[in-house]
Amino acid sequence: MSDWKLPREGGCLCGKVRFRIAAPPLLTMACHCKGCQRLTASAFSLSAAVPADGFEVTQGEPVIGALHGEHRHFFCDHCKSWLFTRAAGMDWFVNVRSTMLDDPADFSTPFIETAAAEKLPWVTTPVVRSFDGFPEISAMTKAVEEFAARGTTA
Ligand SMILES: [Zn+2]
Numbered sequence: 001m002s003d004w005k006l007p008r009e010g011g012c013l014c015g016k017v018r019f020r021i022a023a024p025p026l027l028t029m030a031c032h033c034k035g036c037q038r039l040t041a042s043a044f045s046l047s048a049a050v051p052a053d054g055f056e057v058t059q060g061e062p063v064i065g066a067l068h069g070e071h072r073h074f075f076c077d078h079c080k081s082w083l084f085t086r087a088a089g090m091d092w093f094v095n096v097r098s099t100m101l102d103d104p105a106d107f108s109t110p111f112i113e114t115a116a117a118e119k120l121p122w123v124t125t126p127v128v129r130s131f132d133g134f135p136e137i138s139a140m141t142k143a144v145e146e147f148a149a150r151g152t153t154a
């Protein structure tokens with residue numbers, strides 16, 4: 001039903017860190033929280049949650065950045081691009097910044113958005129589900145099921 005054209009590759013701005021995605025995304029997201037606005041220097045972040053065993057760094061050594069807190073945000077040490085995040089206690093997936101893919105079109109189309117309460121007033125996204133804050137795990141699981149049923153969004 002869905003063709004994600006796997007495996008897919010991506011990397012940082014300078015090209016020192018490269019990664020490969022070999023499994024379909026579980027969910028694609030936009031996050032409007034203040035933290036993502038600052039980290040991206042833009043209006044919102046875009047991510048694709050990918051199963052951890054379908055994600056691999058193939059070149060370079062990403063380093064921890066951002067707040068150095070319980071959620072681990074990985075960056076290129078040279079160009080400082082934000083590449084992916086491993087959320088604390090949720091090691092079965094990796095949130096890959098989908099705009100870092102060489103061809104991000106389908107992977108970056110957000111299916112849900114989070115922290116919509118912090119959205120800049122001019123922003124509109126094509127999402128199917130919008131959450132004012134960060135949804136409970138049950139709402140997230142439902143969104144993952146809906147996303148799987150729908151297939152590629154491009
Ligand atoms: Zn780099």
Ligand SMILES: [Zn+2]
Binds near residue numbers: 031033036037045
């Ligand atoms: Zn955020």
